[in-house]
Amino acid sequence: MDERTPRFTIPHEELMYPGHSACPGCGEPIAMRFLLKALGPRTVMNVPAGCCAVIPGVWPRFSLKVPLIDHAFECTGATSSGIRAALDVKGMDDVTVVGWAGDGGTVDIGLQSLSGAVDRGTDFLYVMYDNEAYMNTGSQCSGSTPCGAWTTTTPGGKAIARRTGKKRILEMLVENGIVYGATVNIAFPEDLIERVRTARSIRGPKFLHVFSPCPSGWRMDPSKTIEVASLATRTGMFPLYEYRDGQYRFTKEIKNRKPVEEYLRLQGRFRHLSPEQIAEVQELIDQGLEDLRARVEAGRK
């Protein structure tokens, strides 16, 4: 045995196999692979429309080693509730139900159904892989597209407003009643796995927000996926934090935070931004982090 082996904290077990149909450099299969490693084989997944409906393979090919149920776009929460109910009826209450949907399928069209599942107290894990636009249909703006970003429906860039431009979905769901929520990033897989395991250990509706770059939609070099993802967190664009027991907590403290420009300049979708606009985006991020810090501090009191 290699003497370094014990240092690995990521499980060896593979439940997602090569042969899936994601684009080169896509963040989503990385997220799905780590998620399944953390959850293990007693897992049932369900997915709506989106890249997630394509990536696991075209019938009869299938790249996952767990059952996957496909459904319409707006009903990930509802389908999860149904699967959970039937598993409980059949005495399979040890099985983890994972509703896995994109940002558009979550913060826009799927919001009602997700809210219903949280309200029902469905014991499941909802994972939103956030590539910040409707990428499967070719980069249309979603409620999770950041300010300033070019998409095919925001050719001049999404209007820079106060706030980050992204719906604060985790906070919305905290108010809705989730028992656990966390942001995770494919560039930090050990943290991702820890968050998934924490979520699995708690009964009730849980939510994970996964940062997942889309090289084709973000107009970036597919070999830079991890670098871009890492910068999103290290610039404060996508801070990593969790919510549990009434408290928010940073799960990754960023020291020596980098300017957002380093993140933006690697992506063609932000190429049109002027130095003034970049400064505005920087301001929004600073403000967003301050808001989050205030929530974290409020919980500590």
Added chain:
Amino acid sequence: MIDALTANQAAALAAKLARIEVAAVYPITPQTTISEKLADMVASGGMDARFMLMESEHSAMSALIGASYVGARTFTATSSHGLALMHEVLMWASGVRRPIVMPVAARTIGGPWNIWGEHMDVITERDVGWMQFYCENNQEVLDTILMAYRVAEDPSVMLPAMVVVDGFILTHTVDAVDVPEQGLVDDYLPPFRPDPVLNLDDPRRFGLVMPDWWTEFRYRIATDMEGAKERIREADREFGRIFGRRYGGLVEHYRTEDADAVLVVAGSAAGTAKEVADRLRDEGLMVGVARLRVFRPFPSEEIAELSSKRVVGVFDRSYTFGDGGAMYNEVRSALHGSDNIVKNYVGGLGGRDVTAAHMEWVFRNMLDIADKGLDRRVEWVGLRDGSGRW
């Protein structure tokens, strides 16, 4: 045991007798009392099922599709706008072969608002791959739900079914209903054991089908829907053997054998039609009723048996804007090549009663055009058009 029940109460009892395992509900008039009765039975411990409150009909159907994959027998009920909201996932349910059974309290669809009965909501969903059973009375609602599960879950069918219950006329009207014993129902309806079913040791997906196989998947649904006709006839025969009641399979022929004029009609209005037909028979008028129990799959063979009749009338409780009623057009199509007169009668819309007087007018009009020839293709029965006709 004979009990006094509304059709909605009978429907909820049928769900209990069918030993459903997962129910997902959302309120809409005039369906809501089905959900309420289920809630009562589950809460009181009289019924062992997971009962889920959903935030929309779309979500109710989506939840059942998920539950059915896991192998649970599933149930919901809806009406009107709720059914329309489900449209997308109705197609999903049939496309992935989930044998969900759902009573629909048939009601019109707005706007403007109208909560009352007609068949527009269910007719609008005729092409979504669901079987459609239309009930004449409360007893038939209970019995048909049991039959629908048996047919839907047959391995050769595996398609969902809606059981149409005329809004208010049946849903909210009390009638005597013979509630069968659980043991007999268990004999009639075996437990739901789908194959394949969700299995963690043999993980599968039924997800994304490309053009190379899509046609074959659709062809299987088409042929299995066609095959469901024989399963429905069998289910009706077997029901008669166990419970002593039969409904005629897909079409109930009532005094049609020697009739000159036959009215094809679905749902509760058929009761009125039969009553009036009896009265006119006493006068020596040769009329009969072919009650359309099943609209999907369409009973083209049974309808073709009417090809020797001089006049076939079709009473539609809905209207497909553009060209007559849906039932009329399909009946006419099944009779293509015969030389009888086929006429469409549209009525009973948005809660307007279909009275005995209306039915008598329809029968007399049919006999009239048997001699004089077709006066008009589509007759709106009871229309306040200022003509003094009604």
